[in-house]
Amino acid sequence: MAGFIAAQCGIGGNEGSPLIVLGIETSCDETAAAVCRDGNILSSIISSQEIHKAFGGVVPELASREHERLLNELVGKALQDAGVALTDLQGIAVTHGPGLAGTLLTGVCFSKGLSQGLGIPFIAINHLEAHIFANFLADPTLEYPFICLLVSGGHTQLWQVDGLGKYRLLGETRDDAAGEAFDKGARILGLGYPGGPEIEKRAKNGNPEAVQFPRSFLNSDTMEFSFSGLKTSLLYYMDRFAGEVSEQALADVAASYQAAIIDVLTEKLSLALERTNIRSAVIAGGVAANRALRRKIAKRLPDKKVVFPDLIHCTDNAAMVAYLGEMKLNDGQVSPLDIDIVPNLKLS
Ligand code: KG4
Numbered sequence: 023m024a025g026f027i028a029a030q031c032g033i034g035g036n037e038g039s040p041l042i043v044l045g046i047e048t049s050c051d052e053t054a055a056a057v058c059r060d061g062n063i064l065s066s067i068i069s070s071q072e073i074h075k076a077f078g079g080v081v082p083e084l085a086s087r088e089h090e091r092l093l094n095e096l097v098g099k100a101l102q103d104a105g106v107a108l109t110d111l112q113g114i115a116v117t118h119g120p121g122l123a124g125t126l127l128t129g130v131c132f133s134k135g136l137s138q139g140l141g142i143p144f145i146a147i148n149h150l151e152a153h154i155f156a157n158f159l160a161d162p163t164l165e166y167p168f169i170c171l172l173v174s175g176g177h178t179q180l181w182q183v184d185g186l187g188k189y190r191l192l193g194e195t196r197d198d199a200a201g202e203a204f205d206k207g208a209r210i211l212g213l214g215y216p217g218g219p220e221i222e223k224r225a226k227n228g229n230p231e232a233v234q235f236p237r238s239f240l241n242s243d244t245m246e247f248s249f250s251g252l253k254t255s256l257l258y259y260m261d262r263f264a265g266e267v268s269e270q271a272l273a274d275v276a277a278s279y280q281a282a283i284i285d286v287l288t289e290k291l292s293l294a295l296e297r298t299n300i301r302s303a304v305i306a307g308g309v310a311a312n313r314a315l316r317r318k319i320a321k322r323l324p325d326k327k328v329v330f331p332d333l334i335h336c337t338d339n340a341a342m343v344a345y346l347g348e349m350k351l352n353d354g355q356v357s358p359l360d361i362d363i364v365p366n367l368k369l370s
């Protein structure tokens with residue numbers, strides 16, 4: 023089926039001419055559209071749904087409705103910004119997992135309709151894979167193999183990346199993801215959602231050594247992670263304040279909590295590089311936006327090549343989807359129109 027669509031549209035692999043691909047991302051609470059041509063992002067629009075702030079987390083039904091409401095307009099704007107007409111498009115790439123079932127459906131149904139109407143290929147994208155490839159937008163000279171520390175709201179994993187579609191899982195979290203640890207920690211501290219940026223902001227004025235929070239597996243030989251004990255430890259620590267915590271104490275706790283997460287992520291990335299003897303690393307996912315993490319990793323690994331995505335491409339966006347979509351299209355990888363959403367999609 024995939025081959026049939028490719029042949030029908032005259033796209034069967036590396037034919038050399040630059041492709042123009044529209045990318046769409048609706049896996050959670052960011053509605054995003056972007057246009058990529060020949061590896062360059064011509065436009066990228068992200069609308070972060072503010073509606074969830076009042077609930078301290080994403081409300082799936084509301085998120086789906088927002089995507090539904092915004093998508094058409096956002097796609098029109100992305101095309102306009104790129105100076106590209108609908109009929110110039112040669113492919114539509116969309117995230118089909120992992121993510122929330124209802125929100126994924128809005129993007130996938132929209133994209134299937136558009137691709138069918140235009141008679142152009144449809145490319146289903148794995149959100150995790152797109153996060154990894156966002157690093158090529160920051161550094162097009164990046165070469166395989168490299169190690170990827172994938173740190174998002176739902177994932178904390180170490181991957182060895184040997185090429186497009188060639189991934190080996192080296193280790194992952196046994197319980198909470200790093201982003202989840204930031205989000206749950208922020209909730210305990212009475213800060214807003216998403217928790218990562220909130221904790222980072224507070225931590226700037228705090229002492230990271232004020233509280234010794236646990237760092238699971240820090241000095242062990244495993245490439246696994248665990249953050250649930252850290253969250254519990256924070257919960258118990260905050261009991262002492264009985265709801266009356268000063269700004270400075272809050273900053274100290276935030277800085278110490280952030281440091282505990284960052285220390286573990288940095289050491290495990292270092293271990294993965296050492297074990298595989300690979301010289302390059304990339305960081306992917308929302309937590310990669312954390313400046314303290316970026317500083318720590320750069321300092322810890324001065325003799326390695328470490329790539330961080332541009333800040334705007336760390337959290338969810340469609341530029342990474344359009345970029346990977348174009349790469350796949352160039353490789354002749356298109357999807358059948360009956361491909362479904364996969365809310366718990368894995369990388370391999
Ligand atoms: O990749 P992403 O936007 O969505 C998922 O695919 O999950 O990641 C979202 C996660 C959230 O848990 C959020 O708190 C975290 O990334 N995050 C951060 C920062 N910005 C976003 N964590 C730490 N520091 C940040 N600056």
Ligand code: ZN
Pocket residue numbers: 149153174175307308337338
């Ligand atoms: Zn993401």
